[in-house]
Amino acid sequence: MTLIKSISGIRGTIGGKSGNNLTPNDVVKFVSAYSQFIENQQNSKNCKIVVGRDARISGAMVENLVCGTLIGCGCDVVNIGLASTPTTELAVTGEGADGGIIITASHNPKQWNALKLLNSKGEFLSKIDGEKVLEIAENQDIEFAEVDNLGKIEYKDYTDYHINNVLNLNLVDIQAIKEANFSVAIDCVNSVGGIIIPKLLEKLGVTHIKSINCEPNGQFAHNPEPLKENLTEISNFIKNNRIDVGFVCDPDVDRLAIVCENGEMFGEEYTLVSVADYVLANCRDTARRVSTVSNLSSTRALSDVTAKYGGNYAAAAVGEVNVVEKMRETNAIIGGEGNGGVIYPESHSGRDALVGIALFLSNLAQKKIKVSELKETYPQYFISKNKIELTPEIDVDAVLTAIKGIYKQFKINDIDGVKIDFPQGWVHLRKSNTEPIIRIYSEAPTEEQADNFANAIIAEIKRIAGLN
Numbered sequence: 001m002t003l004i005k006s007i008s009g010i011r012g013t014i015g016g017k018s019g020n021n022l023t024p025n026d027v028v029k030f031v032s033a034y035s036q037f038i039e040n041q042q043n044s045k046n047c048k049i050v051v052g053r054d055a056r057i058s059g060a061m062v063e064n065l066v067c068g069t070l071i072g073c074g075c076d077v078v079n080i081g082l083a084s085t086p087t088t089e090l091a092v093t094g095e096g097a098d099g100g101i102i103i104t105a106s107h108n109p110k111q112w113n114a115l116k117l118l119n120s121k122g123e124f125l126s127k128i129d130g131e132k133v134l135e136i137a138e139n140q141d142i143e144f145a146e147v148d149n150l151g152k153i154e155y156k157d158y159t160d161y162h163i164n165n166v167l168n169l170n171l172v173d174i175q176a177i178k179e180a181n182f183s184v185a186i187d188c189v190n191s192v193g194g195i196i197i198p199k200l201l202e203k204l205g206v207t208h209i210k211s212i213n214c215e216p217n218g219q220f221a222h223n224p225e226p227l228k229e230n231l232t233e234i235s236n237f238i239k240n241n242r243i244d245v246g247f248v249c250d251p252d253v254d255r256l257a258i259v260c261e262n263g264e265m266f267g268e269e270y271t272l273v274s275v276a277d278y279v280l281a282n283c284r285d286t287a288r289r290v291s292t293v294s295n296l297s298s299t300r301a302l303s304d305v306t307a308k309y310g311g312n313y314a315a316a317a318v319g320e321v322n323v324v325e326k327m328r329e330t331n332a333i334i335g336g337e338g339n340g341g342v343i344y345p346e347s348h349s350g351r352d353a354l355v356g357i358a359l360f361l362s363n364l365a366q367k368k369i370k371v372s373e374l375k376e377t378y379p380q381y382f383i384s385k386n387k388i389e390l391t392p393e394i395d396v397d398a399v400l401t402a403i404k405g406i407y408k409q410f411k412i413n414d415i416d417g418v419k420i421d422f423p424q425g426w427v428h429l430r431k432s433n434t435e436p437i438i439r440i441y442s443e444a445p446t447e448e449q450a451d452n453f454a455n456a457i458i459a460e461i462k463r464i465a466g467l468n
Contacts, residue, residue: 004436005134007127007319011105011114014058022113027065031101032144033137034117035073037129038099045074045149050095050118052080052088052158053103054251055191055216058113062103066115067153070101074145077153082192082216084253085116086352090165091158092122093348104252107225110218123349124321162354163200165347171282172358176365178205185210185243185259187234189224190217191251193353200354204361212237226250226257226340227385228265239263245364245371247357254320254351255340258360260371268340269299273378275342275356276302278363279334280309291332293323296419297428297441298338304379317416318430324349338383381425384450386458387437394465396431396438402464403429403457420457427453429461 003012003019003026010030012022019026038047049070053059063079070077078095080088085102092100100118108114117125117133125133136142145151166172184206188194194214201209212234213221223230226248238246238259246259258266258274266274276292292306295318303313316326316335323343327335336343341351344359364374390396400418411421417430425444432439438461442453461467 005130007124007130007321008106009102009114009116009124011108011112013111014113022062024061024065027062027115028069029140030115030133030137031066031069032073032142033133033140034099034101034115035070035075036136036142037133038075039073042098045145046076047074047098048076048078048095050078050080050088050091050097050100051103052083052085052091052100054084054105055082055194055218056105056110056113056220056251057218059103059218062113062115066101066103071151071153072144073142073151074149075151077151079153079155080158081155082195083158084162084192084196084354086254086348086350086354087158087162087192087196089118089122089350090162090348091156092118092120094158094161102252106252107250107255109224110220121349123324126321126325159196159199162196163203166200166352166354166358167203169344169346169355169358171279171362172204173362173366174204177361180361180365180368181208182206182244182361182365183208183210183242185212185234185238185241185246186214187212187231187246187248188214188216188253189220189222189226189249189251190215191220191224191253192216193249193251193253196253196354197247197249197357200357204358206361210237210241210243220251224251226255226268231257231259231265235259235263235265245361247353249353253353256342256353256356256360257340258371260375262372264372266371266375269338269381269383270301270375270378271340271356271360272334272336272338272342273299273301273305274363274374275344275359276334277305277378278359279344280306280311283333291327291330293327293330293332293335295319295323295337296413296416297430297439298336299381299383299443300426301379301381315413319416320351322416381443381445382447382450383441383443384447384454386440386442386454387432388440388458388461388467390431390436390438394467399438399461399464400429403460406460422453424449425453427457429457
C-alpha cells in the first residue's frame with residue numbers, strides 16, 4: 001500500500017516496508033518535517049505541539065513515536081491522550097500551541113493510521129503549507145535538538161473543555177433537551193466517542209442512554225465508516241427498544257450519522273441540512289446569516305434550505321480545509337460536508353459530531369416531533385455513493401478529461417475532479433484524498449435516478465480505462 005499524502009494528512013497501513021506504508025521510520029520522517037516547518041514559521045526552536053489520538057490498535061505505538069520525535073526536535077508536547085479530532089483541535093487554541101498532530105485514520109479500517117497536521121488555529125494545514133512539510137521531509141532538511149534543548153512532555157485531559165465549549169453555544173437549548181426526556185442510543189465503534197459522547201449527553205440532561213460499541217479498545221465492531229450498510233446493529237436495537245434517536249460517529253468523532261426512531265437512517269447528508277436549518281431559523285437577524293457552505297459531493301438540500309431563509313449557498317472542493325477556507329471567504333454562519341460533518345464557527349472551524357448532536361437535539365426538542373417527521377420537512381433527494389478501485393495502470397486525469405468531453409453539453413465544475421449538473425440531479429467523480437479509489441457520487445429526486453446516473457458514469461469510466 002503506497003502512503004497517501006494529501007490535505008487530509010499522511011495515511012498508510014501499519015507495518016511493511018518504509019516508504020510504502022506508515023512504518024515507524026515514516027512516522028519519524030514526517031513528524032520531524034512537520035516540527036521543522038512549525039519552527040521555521042515561528043522562527044523559534046521552543047515550539048509547543050498538542051498530540052491526541054483515537055483508540056485504534058496502533059495508536060499507542062504511533063503516539064510514542066510522535067511524542068518522542070517532537071521532543072527530539074526540541075518541541076514541548078501537550079499529550080491529551082485518547083481524544084476526538086475536534087477535541088484536539090480545540091486543545092491547540094486552548095493551550096495557545098503552535099500546532100497539533102492528531103493520530104487517526106478517521107473512517108479507515110483498523111490496519112490504517114494517519115497523522116493529521118494542524119496549524120496554530122487548530123485547523124488542518126493548507127495545501128501550500130502541507131506541500132512545504134512534504135518538501136522538508138523529502139529533502140530531510142531537519143535540525144534536531146541537542147541534549148540540553150530537548151523538549152518536555154505534559155499530559156492533560158481536554159474532554160471537559162470540549163464538552164463545556166459545546167454546552168456554552170448560544171443555540172444549545174439544554175432546558176428543552178431535559179424536558180424532552182429523550183431516550184438515546186449511541187454507537188461509537190469502540191473508539192474515543194465512547195469516552196466523550198456519553199458525558200456530553202449526560203450534561204445535556206439526557207438520562208436514558210443506551211451505549212453500543214463504546215469501549216475505546218480499537219476493536220472496531222463493524223466497518224467504521226458510518227454508512228447505512230454498516231449500522232444494522234444500532235438500527236435494529238432502536239427499532240426493537242423504542243428509542244427516540246440514535247447517534248453514530250466514526251473513530252475520531254468528526255462525522256455524525258443519525259438514526260430515526262423507526263430504525264431508518266436519517267441520512268448522513270441530512271445531518272448538516274438539519275443542523276443548518278436550525279441555526280438559520282434562529283439567527284435570521286445576524287449579519288452572518290446569508291451564507292452556508294458544503295463540498296461539491298454534498299446534497300442540494302442545503303442550498304434549498306439556505307434559500308428558504310433568503311441566504312446564499314456556496315460549494316467548495318472536497319476536504320475540510322477547503323470548506324473552512326470557503327466559509328471564511330463567504331463569512332458563512334455554518335457549513336460542513338455531506339458525510340455527516342458539521343462545522344460551526346461559533347465553536348471552532350472543524351467538523352464536530354458533538355456540536356452536531358447538541359444542535360440536533362435542541363432542534364428536535366423545540367419542534368417536539370419525531371426524528372422521522374423532522375426528516376420529512378426537508379427537500380428529499382437520494383445520493384448514490386460508489387467507488388472504483390484504482391490500479392497503477394489507470395490514468396485518472398485522462399479519465400476525467402474524457403468524461404468532461406463526453407458530457408460537455410451540461411454544466412461542469414472541475415475545481416475538484418469533475419461534477420456534472422443535469423437538470424434532474426448531478427454526478428461528481430474524483431480521486432479520493434484518503435484511499436486509492438475514484439469516488440462516484442450522484443444525486444437525484446429518486447433512488448433509481450441517482451443509481452442510473454452513477455451506473456452510466458461507471459460504465460463510461462470502465463470503458464475509457466479498459467476495465468470491462
